[in-house]
Amino acid sequence: MSKTIRKVGIVGIGNVGKAAASAILHENIADELYLSDIDSERAKGEAYDFADSIEVTPSRTRVFDVPLEGLAVCDVILVAVTERSQMISSSRLELLKGTAAIAYDIVPRLRQAGFKGIYVIATNPCDIISYLFYKLSGLPKERVIGTGTALDSMRLRRQISNLIGGIDPRSISAYMLGEHGDSQFAAWSQVRIGGQSLDEFEAESTELTALNRDEVEEAARHFGWEIHKRKGNTQFGIGNQLATFAKNILNDARNITPASVVLEGEYGQNDLSIGVPIVLGRNGVEKILHFHLTDKEKQAFDASAELIKGYIQKTLDDHQEETVEK
Missing domain, CATH: 3.90.110.10 (Lactate dehydrogenase/glycoside hydrolase, family 4, C-terminal)
Structure with a gap:
């Protein structure tokens, strides 16, 4: 019997990435969940911690920590990366310089690694970063989606x-x-x-x-x-x-x-x-x-x-x- 394995990746395992991972595990959304972060030890620690939680949930999701290029096997990559500075006002646009630099770094690497799936982007400012992912990824516009409003x-x-x-x-x-x-x-x-x-x-x-x-x-x-x-x-x-x-x-x-x-x-x-x-x-x-x-x-x-x-x-x-x- 053939089986399609649902693979979801998360890049950026900060507060938002961890919340997304927790929801995926508890709702049994994916068969395999791949975590990647610039701090690889943090990603490994979160993967270990999530693995500890599986037995007391309905989920059978397997959790892996991977380098960025390891996300290329995923059907969907959730983008939750952020730059380190703190917002000092309600405007998300003040984050643009830092997060744009991140986009220019990670998207060409994932493109080179052969990612052909769908991006879902929460990184702020979401609209501009989503557009950059579209321009840099080479993917059809239907496959680059920001959470937006x-x-x-x-x-x-x-x-x-x-x-x-x-x-x-x-x-x-x-x-x-x-x-x-x-x-x-x-x-x-x-x-x-x-x-x-x-x-x-x-x-x-x-x-x-x-x-x-x-x-x-x-x-x-x-x-x-x-x-x-x-x-x-x-x-x-x-x-x-x-x-x-x-x-x-x-x-x-x-x-x-x-x-x-x-x-x-x-x-x-x-x-x-x-x-x-x-x-x-x-x-x-x-x-x-x-x-x-x-x-x-x-x-x-x-x-x-x-x-x-x-x-x-x-x-x-x-x-x-x-x-x-x-």
Whole structure:
């Protein structure tokens, strides 16, 4: 009997990488899990520690620590690397110089090693780093995916749920779109409560007051920073998102999620990665969904896209200058 072995790799075994690994093991998402970190002894120690936990979980996942090139055998590589400096504000863009340098180092090495699978990227700033992975990897755009505004959209749904009587967030369809950062926005025209538009729901809810949409959007936009400034990092939310992306790819779930993906004309934009709704399945991005945004939402989307493009161009220019100097 032939058996397909599901192989997932994680590069960067810090707080986010460990949270993703834990979720993969406890949900039995992969048959083999490969851990790689610039600190190889830390990766080995985490692999040993995770191996100790297997017997008391439903998982039979085998865990290995490998050098970076050892990840090339994986179906999916989850990217959780970060640079060492600490964020001093809510803007993820301040991390770009350090994380771009990491991308320029690891992606060509994995390409040379023959990686042909799918990248799922959580490293910030997610949209710019996802685009760099696409340009450097040689992979089709469908196989390079950033987690983008997936977690932000969960936060939006939870905020809405709290204010409309505790309806299960899983019964709410709501999306943050654009940059995974300060320029993201809530697509209020697309919000549905069990299939009913938010406007209709509010009109029929005599016991509830209308949402203050600006406050709800702002809370969703900056909730990650509220966590970061209290504990110094975010890990479990984004770690579980990474694991969920891997699960939905391996299971060909074809679920709809926002993600940072490369656009080629969709939403009137080209040559950047940005958060939009996609169908996620075995081939990565199976389809990009096109929402009919209001004029205000389209303006917000275009402004976010232009911000991302500016940072992409600056990153490419800076790298070219550094290459010339060497």
